[in-house]
Amino acid sequence: MLIGEVARRSGVSARMLRHYESLGLVSPSGRTGSGYREYSGQDIRRIFHIESLRSLGLSLREIGRALDDPGFTPSLLVDDLVRQTRERIAAETELLTLLRRVDATDPAGWDDVLQVVALLRALGSKSADARQRAALSSGDEVPVPVEALVEAALSETEPNVAGAIRWALARSGDRGPALLAAGLGSPVAAVRERAVQSLAELPGGEAA
Structure with missing residues (x-):
């Protein structure tokens, strides 16, 4: 042929x-x-x-x-391919989450996109000061997506930063409670406690 x-x-x-x-x-x-x-x-x-x-x-x-x-046996190579694929999926999932969160802010231009990305990176920073500044600046010009604030609220261990994040959540609209409620079903007690505290500090939370 x-x-x-x-x-x-x-x-x-x-x-x-x-x-x-x-x-x-x-x-x-x-x-x-x-x-x-x-x-x-x-x-x-x-x-x-x-x-x-x-x-x-x-x-x-x-x-x-x-x-x-x-x-040449396949076992080691296939194991390595599995590891590489998992790493690639994790990276792609992280990118997809970032893109969705940027899109949720309905940016008017690339300056808005860059500001949102900078805020999201700061919110995930290892520096507590950077995380706190990001939470406190949410909504001043470009809002931090509420999903990112909820994720931060359920994972934050630094009290001052956690308070700033809850403050930002209280200003973020009415989607916060439903997203925070998912934390009530977490198998981790600390996450459930953060969800309860965050819900209590949202507008109308005490009445609920």
């Missing part, structure tokens, strides 16, 4: 097939009388094996070892 037909059937471009050949991953078993590459059924099976391993996240170098080195 010629390279064009192999590319059509496998979904791998002719350019990539030539790249595989240059790396020694797969070589056509023969040539036509005109010198064109000719792939056998075994060559095509190897191409599909390469694509299957690529779909798992293996590099081309790792694929070569997997296919040609009898002593």
